[in-house]
Amino acid sequence: MTASRILEAAQDKLPVIIHTRNGKTHTVNHIDYISAAPAGDVIVVFGEQGGFNLIDPTLVTELEYQPN
Numbered sequence: 001m002t003a004s005r006i007l008e009a010a011q012d013k014l015p016v017i018i019h020t021r022n023g024k025t026h027t028v029n030h031i032d033y034i035s036a037a038p039a040g041d042v043i044v045v046f047g048e049q050g051g052f053n054l055i056d057p058t059l060v061t062e063l064e065y066q067p068n
Contacts, residue, residue, distance in 0.1 A: 001060040003040035009063045010034045018045065018055065019062040026053055027066075 010016050010028050018026040026045045028034045033046045036057075043055040 001057050001063075003036040003043055003057045006043055006057055006060060006063065007034065007036055009065075013065045015066045017064040017066060018043075018060055019064060020055060021059045021061050025064075026055060 006018065010031055014031065015027055015029045018028065020026070028045055029048065033048065035044045035046075036042065037044075040057065043057050043060075044052050045055060046052045
C-alpha cells in the first residue's frame, strides 16, 4: 500500500486501524496522529499518550474502519 493511500484513508474516516504483515495493529483516532515522510517510504503513527510507531507502508495489509 502507498503512504498517500493510507493518509487519504485517515482523512476520510476515523478511527482507522492499520494492519501490518507482522500481525500488529496501529489505531489512528485523529488526523493529527499520523504523518508520512516526504518520500512516502515511512508512515509515523503517534500514540495519544506519547511515543510513536514507524511503519513501512509496503507492509500494510489492511485498513479497517471503526464506527464512531
